[in-house]
Amino acid sequence: MTAELLFVGTELLLGQTLNTNAQYLSGRLAASGVNVFHQTVVGDNQPRVEACIRTALGRADVLIVSGGLGPTSDDLTKEAAAAVLGRRLLPDGASRAAIEGYFAAVGRRMTENNLKQALIPEGGEAIPNPNGTAPGIKIQDGSKLVFLLPGPPSEFEPMVEAAVIPALGAMQPGGQTIVSRVLRFCGIGESELETRLNDLISAQSGTTVAPLASLGEVAIRLTAKAESEAAARARIAPVEELIRARLGRYLYGTDQESLPGVVVRLLAERRLTLALAESCTGGLLADQLTDIPGASAVLLAGVVAYTGQAKAGLLAIPRESVSEYGPVSEQVCSAMARNVRRISGADLGIGITCVAGPGGGSAKTPVGLAFIGLAHGPGDGVRVARRVFRGSRRVVKCRAAKQALVMLRDRLLGQEDSSGH
Amino acid sequence: MTAELLFVGTELLLGQTLNTNAQYLSGRLAASGVNVFHQTVVGDNQPRVEACIRTALGRADVLIVSGGLGPTSDDLTKEAAAAVLGRRLLPDGASRAAIEGYFAAVGRRMTENNLKQALIPEGGEAIPNPNGTAPGIKIQDGSKLVFLLPGPPSEFEPMVEAAVIPALGAMQPGGQTIVSRVLRFCGIGESELETRLNDLISAQSGTTVAPLASLGEVAIRLTAKAESEAAARARIAPVEELIRARLGRYLYGTDQESLPGVVVRLLAERRLTLALAESCTGGLLADQLTDIPGASAVLLAGVVAYTGQAKAGLLAIPRESVSEYGPVSEQVCSAMARNVRRISGADLGIGITCVAGPGGGSAKTPVGLAFIGLAHGPGDGVRVARRVFRGSRRVVKCRAAKQALVMLRDRLLGQEDSSGH
Numbered sequence: 001m002t003a004e005l006l007f008v009g010t011e012l013l014l015g016q017t018l019n020t021n022a023q024y025l026s027g028r029l030a031a032s033g034v035n036v037f038h039q040t041v042v043g044d045n046q047p048r049v050e051a052c053i054r055t056a057l058g059r060a061d062v063l064i065v066s067g068g069l070g071p072t073s074d075d076l077t078k079e080a081a082a083a084v085l086g087r088r089l090l091p092d093g094a095s096r097a098a099i100e101g102y103f104a105a106v107g108r109r110m111t112e113n114n115l116k117q118a119l120i121p122e123g124g125e126a127i128p129n130p131n132g133t134a135p136g137i138k139i140q141d142g143s144k145l146v147f148l149l150p151g152p153p154s155e156f157e158p159m160v161e162a163a164v165i166p167a168l169g170a171m172q173p174g175g176q177t178i179v180s181r182v183l184r185f186c187g188i189g190e191s192e193l194e195t196r197l198n199d200l201i202s203a204q205s206g207t208t209v210a211p212l213a214s215l216g217e218v219a220i221r222l223t224a225k226a227e228s229e230a231a232a233r234a235r236i237a238p239v240e241e242l243i244r245a246r247l248g249r250y251l252y253g254t255d256q257e258s259l260p261g262v263v264v265r266l267l268a269e270r271r272l273t274l275a276l277a278e279s280c281t282g283g284l285l286a287d288q289l290t291d292i293p294g295a296s297a298v299l300l301a302g303v304v305a306y307t308g309q310a311k312a313g314l315l316a317i318p319r320e321s322v323s324e325y326g327p328v329s330e331q332v333c334s335a336m337a338r339n340v341r342r343i344s345g346a347d348l349g350i351g352i353t354c355v356a357g358p359g360g361g362s363a364k365t366p367v368g369l370a371f372i373g374l375a376h377g378p379g380d381g382v383r384v385a386r387r388v389f390r391g392s393r394r395v396v397k398c399r400a401a402k403q404a405l406v407m408l409r410d411r412l413l414g415q416e417d418s419s420g421h
Numbered sequence: 422m423t424a425e426l427l428f429v430g431t432e433l434l435l436g437q438t439l440n441t442n443a444q445y446l447s448g449r450l451a452a453s454g455v456n457v458f459h460q461t462v463v464g465d466n467q468p469r470v471e472a473c474i475r476t477a478l479g480r481a482d483v484l485i486v487s488g489g490l491g492p493t494s495d496d497l498t499k500e501a502a503a504a505v506l507g508r509r510l511l512p513d514g515a516s517r518a519a520i521e522g523y524f525a526a527v528g529r530r531m532t533e534n535n536l537k538q539a540l541i542p543e544g545g546e547a548i549p550n551p552n553g554t555a556p557g558i559k560i561q562d563g564s565k566l567v568f569l570l571p572g573p574p575s576e577f578e579p580m581v582e583a584a585v586i587p588a589l590g591a592m593q594p595g596g597q598t599i600v601s602r603v604l605r606f607c608g609i610g611e612s613e614l615e616t617r618l619n620d621l622i623s624a625q626s627g628t629t630v631a632p633l634a635s636l637g638e639v640a641i642r643l644t645a646k647a648e649s650e651a652a653a654r655a656r657i658a659p660v661e662e663l664i665r666a667r668l669g670r671y672l673y674g675t676d677q678e679s680l681p682g683v684v685v686r687l688l689a690e691r692r693l694t695l696a697l698a699e700s701c702t703g704g705l706l707a708d709q710l711t712d713i714p715g716a717s718a719v720l721l722a723g724v725v726a727y728t729g730q731a732k733a734g735l736l737a738i739p740r741e742s743v744s745e746y747g748p749v750s751e752q753v754c755s756a757m758a759r760n761v762r763r764i765s766g767a768d769l770g771i772g773i774t775c776v777a778g779p780g781g782g783s784a785k786t787p788v789g790l791a792f793i794g795l796a797h798g799p800g801d802g803v804r805v806a807r808r809v810f811r812g813s814r815r816v817v818k819c820r821a822a823k824q825a826l827v828m829l830r831d832r833l834l835g836q837e838d839s840s841g842h
Contacts, residue, residue, distance in 0.1 A: 010631065013457045014601065015448025016642065019440060022462070027436025036434045037469055039462035041443070044631075048458060071612045072632050073622065105789075105809055111612040131812040154816050210437070221437065276725070282711025283704030286725040290703025291815055293779055295727075301735055302725030304697070304707040310722035310765055314735060344731060358714055394712055 001171060002035045004060035006052050008068035008077050009151055010043040021066045021156050028160055033177035033225070034062070034168050044068060049080035057084070057144050062171075064164060067151035069134040071113040077148055078121060078137065085141050087122040091115075095126045095135045102133050127163040131155045136163060145171070178225045179232035183243060185218045186259060186406045188250040193218055196246060200239065207239045252409055259405045260288040266412040267298040267348075274408070275346035276302040277315055277336035279327065280354040280370070285401040301344040305336070315339045326365060328353050333371035334382040341375045348411070349375035350404050351382070354389070356396045370400045374407045383407070422592060423456045425481035427473050429489035429498050430572055431464040442487045442577050449581055454598040454646060455483070455589055465489060470501035478505070478565050483592075485585060488572035490555035492534040498569055499558065503542040506562050510540040516547045516556045523554050548584045552576045557584060566592070599646050600653035604664060606639045607680060607827045609671040614639055617667060621660065628660045673830055680826045681709040687833040688719040688769075695829070696767035697723040698736055698757035700748065701775040701791070706822040722765040726757070736760045747786060749774050754792035755803040762796045769832070770796035771825050772803070775810070777817045791821045795828045804828070 005025060011017040022039055029036055038059070042052045049068070056063045068077030082089050096118035103110040117134045120126055127136030127147075132155040137148040145167065149159050185193060190211065194201065197220065200209040208223040220243065224235035244251060253262050267274055276286050276299070286302035289295050303314045308327065311317040317335045325331040333351045341349025354370030361367035366388065373384040385407060389399040426446060432438045443460055450457055459480070463473045470489070477484045489498030503510050517539035524531040538555045541547055548557030548568075553576040558569040566588070570580050606614060611632060615622060618641065621630040629644040641664065645656035665672060674683050688695055697707050697720070707723035710716050724735045729748065732738040738756045746752040754772045762770025775791030782788035787809065794805040806828060810820040 011642070012443075013447055013460065014451040014642075014644075015444045015446070016601070016603070018444045022433075023436045023439045025436070026434055030435040037464060037466070038473075039434065041460035043458060045458070052459075070632070072615050073619075074631055102811065105811060107809065108610050109613065111610075111616045113615065114612050131816060154812060158813075278704075278707075280711075281708075282716070282720075283699075283707030283723055283725065284711075286699075286704030287702075287708045287818075290701075290705075290725070290727070290777075291818070293814060295703070296781075299703075299725070300728050301731035302704055302723075303735065304704065304711070304720070304723030304725075306711070306717045307721050313764060313766075314722055314724065343734060345734075356711075360717075393714060397708075397712070 001062065001168070002037060002060045003029055003062040003064060003168070004056040005036060005039040006049075006056055006063060006065045007039070007041045007151075008044065008049055008065060009041075010045075010074075012041045012067075013043045020153055021151065024153065024157055025064060025066070025160055025164075027180075028165055029168070030178055030223075031180045032165055032168055033179075044074045044076065046076045046080050046083075049077060050084050053081060053084045053146075057141075057146075061143065062145045062147070062168065064147045064149065066149050066156055069117065069136075069148060069150045071111070071117050071133065073113075075116075078119060081137075081139070081146060081148055082121040085121060085139065085146070087124070087139075089119040090122050092118050092120040092126050092135070095120065098128060098135065099133045127159055129155050129159065131158060138163060138167065177227070177229045177232055178223060179229055179236060180221055180223045181233075181236050181240065182255050183220045183222065183240065183251055184253045184257060184259075185220070185247065185250045186252050186402070186409070188218060188247065190218050193220070193247065193250075197243065200242065205239070206235045209239065209243075258288075258292075259402065259409065261292050263405050263408045263412070264289060264292040264295050264298055266409065268294060270412060272347040272412070273298055273300045273345075274348045274350065275300050275340045275344035277340035277349070277351045278302065278304050279306055279311075279336070279352060280356040281352045281397050281401050281404075282306070282356075284397050285350070285352065285404055288401060288405075300346045301340070303340055311336070316343065328355055328365045328369055328371065330371050330373075330384050330386065333373040333384050334375075337373035337375035337382045337384075338380055347376070348408065349373075349382075350408070351375070352400050352404055354396060354400050356393045356400075358393060368396055370396070370403070372400060372403045372407060374404070374411060376411055383411075422483065422589070423458060423481045424450055424483035424485060424589070425477040426457060426460040427470075427477055427484065427486045428460070428462045428572075429465065429470055429486060430462075431466075431495070433462045433488075434464045441574055442572065445574065445578055446485065446487070446581055446585075449586055450589070451599050451601065453586055453589055465495045465497060467497045467501050467504075470498060471505050474502060474505045474567075478562075478567075482564065483566045483568070483589065485568045485570065487570050487577055490538065490557075490569060490571045492532070492538055492554070494534075496537075499540060499542060502558075502560070502567060502569055506542065506560065506567070508543040508545070508560075511543050512536075513539050513541040513547050513556070516541065519549060519556065520554045548580055550576050550580065552579060559584060559588065598648070598650050598653055599644060600650055600657060601642055601644045602657050602661065603676050604641045604643065604661065604672055605674045605678060605680075606641070606668065606671040607673050607823070607830065609639060609668065611639045614641070614668065614671075618664060621663065626660070627656045630660060630664075679713075680823065680830065682713050684826050684829045684833070685710060685713040685716050685719055687830065689715060691833060693768040693833070694719055694721045694766075695769045695771065696721050696761045696765035698761035698770070698772045699723065699725050700727055700732075700757070700773060701777040702773050702818045702822050702825075703727070703777075705818050706771070706773065706825055709822060709826075721767045722761070724761055732757070737764065749776055749786045749790055749792065751792050751794075751805050751807065754794040754805050755796075758794035758796035758803045758805075759801055768797070769829065770794075770803075771829070772796070773821050773825055775817060775821050777814045777821075779814060789817055791817070791824070793821060793824045793828060795825070795832060797832055804832075
């Protein structure tokens with residue numbers, strides 16, 4: 001079975017939007033064993049959208065279109081699909097009720113053009129959109145299956161999971177299934193990881209071992225294809241075992257697991273609580289942890305204390321310490337971790353202070369210099385890591401937050417050396 | 422003049438790589454006045470690459486291909502282009518010398534397959550690659566111009582600047598320049614915005630007015646084409662003026678400006694300071710504000726207080742209030758905003774409390790219910806907005822943080838009604 005992807009939107013052709021839907025959907029289809037040979041991007045122009053739909057239906061079994069389902073006159077994906085498939089657009093009562101319900105729930109006024117979103121090509125099936133107003137649409141046309149999905153990723157991704165992947169899985173009797181498994185590492189650099197797995201990466205075995213690089217993340221994807229999901233998993237298992245034997249201590253999670261998710265889980269399993277005192281990361285670490293459902297049970301408190309006044313008022317750090325050692329110093333970092341732990345009554349305390357840049361650096365405290373402290377144990381001891389991160393303000397914030405997560409994970413697993421590289 | 426973009430690489434079809442080249446090149450071509458109607462992604466398969474090249478040359482004047490120039494047997498963009506254009510691949514002495522020099526410089530051993538990268542289609546011109554081994558290639562074929570560029574962004578982007586943009590500029594004697602300007606709005610829904618600008622969106626004037634939708638953002642793009650950048654800007658100006666006259670109070674910024682950036686700027690201009698008390702948003706608002714250089718001068722402190730204990734300890738909110746009214750209530754929200762302002766000595770205080778989900782909702786306080794409070798003025802008054810947001814945990818967090826930014830902006834501009842819709 002082959003699928004083809006079509007992304008509709010002039011903002012993509014003008015470079016105003018990064019097409020993350022392409023990567024998301026491609027990854028999910030590959031994981032489901034669906035072949036994709038072409039992806040196309042086209043603007044908000046009905047004749048061109050129609051031509052792209054015709055071409056795609058001529059070479060693939062399944063067409064998935066993203067974008068162009070909004071309420072405005074620019075949005076014409078449904079019109080184009082209806083024209084190519086020779087169907088009328090008809091009002092769909094359930095979709096209209098859902099749109100009206102959406103506006104009532106958020107307390108906004110619905111305008112007449114939102115009702116355009118409740119039109120469905122004849123014989124099509126609406127896919128509910130819990131995160132927006134445009135329903136998705138599924139149309140069976142002879143042997144071809146067409147999905148029309150909204151462009152915003154927060155609406156697109158849930159519909160891919162809820163409607164596209166299950167439908168395509170049901171269409172593959174006895175086909176080959178591709179299974180991918182991602183192993184995620186922390187506390188080890190990308191090139192060291194690659195060097196230590198080089199024999200597996202080069203091997204032409206039934207399981208592909210490929211490094212996946214993205215900002216501050218080190219991961220490996222294992223992929224195998226077989227007649228069933230179980231058979232593909234059985235091919236992957238021994239390779240994963242080998243990698244775990246070599247690099248297990250750096251492996252923090254698999255597949256969609258995230259480092260904040262692992263830290264929240266480890267804290268919950270151990271019934272431990274955490275408090276954060278952030279300076280340069282400015283709430284980023286708290287934000288990452290509170291993205292995880294259940295974080296409220298383990299994260300007692302967070303303090304964002306940029307200024308000396310806030311460090312004194314909220315964290316009881318004497319102004320004299322800040323002036324003596326400087327706000328970006330091991331001493332202030334220690335005091336932040338220790339005091340936020342004590343004030344909140346948490347089991348573990350984190351303190352982060354750094355020079356995020358772009359300004360504010362000096363010879364003694366250059367942009368990127370970071371201290372990350374972890375207060376734990378029966379005494380008042382704080383373990384402080386000193387790092388210098390390269391990159392933009394956002395990158396420095398992300399790396400400092402990540403270092404704190406690595407230290408928390410190591411501590412919770414009782415292996416305190418893996419981050420000391 | 423129209424250009425078409427072709428991205429070659431199975432890693433794109435499998436979702437292992439995010440296609441940032443597409444956005445980069447599209448943005449540069451739009452700014453240079455080159456029309457792009459189609460972008461295609463295809464895998465490392467020679468017949469399919471050849472078919473895509475043929476299709477593109479059938480409908481565009483310029484074809485720009487990215488990817489498939491590496492040293493491995495998977496890399497076959499040159500082979501495909503040579504086949505379609507009926508040319509042989511010939512060794513290029515300068516490219517070979519450059520590749521040998523590159524390996525000498527980085528101290529790595531050159532392998533035999535790297536010499537494949539020094540082959541150039543007959544009549545083509547090598548484009549030097551200072552950042553890697555694969556030269557780019559430029560081929561004039563009758564009236565058509567073809568560029569073959571390497572896929573890694575660190576090699577691709579410099580070649581776009583050095584070779585593609587100048588060549589296309591030279592092809593446009595007295596050519597047209599496209600200028601885009603984005604107007605960003607808050608406190609107004611997308612469809613209401615469109616309703617109020619419908620006449621301009623439909624008008625076939627020299628300036629295109631198009632809505633741009635993304636998560637929680639409402640924006641309009643104005644685009645004009647003219648013989649010079651100044652002439653294009655002159656076309657946009659009166660349309661922008663008209664939109665400002667109608668919707669100026671909702672317009673918070675233009676082009677790359679962000680709402681947190683505007684709030685930090687307004688605070689700095691007015692020499693006012695801010696403190697935050699976040700519950701459900703868990704530090705997200707502090708994180709967004711501290712992404713802005715200079716935030717440290719205006720953001721005195723932030724507190725992330727999920728638990729009753731943290732609300733009592735860090736924000737001096739009596740436990741009885743929390744149990745009487747519930748943690749997600751107008752009363753607790755008010756107290757959070759008022760107390761964080763008082764404790765930190767800031768001019769403005771924000772309190773946010775909501776049910777982010779997915780669990781934890783009840784009939785009285787459903788998932789998505791949010792209170793956002795702004796404490797300001799000489800007394801102890803707090804203005805509290807009650808909202809219900811739909812969507813995932815992350816979406817609820819983002820919308821609640823955005824509402825706080827909208828209220829801050831309104832207050833700083835002295836127009837307190839625009840968010841009260």
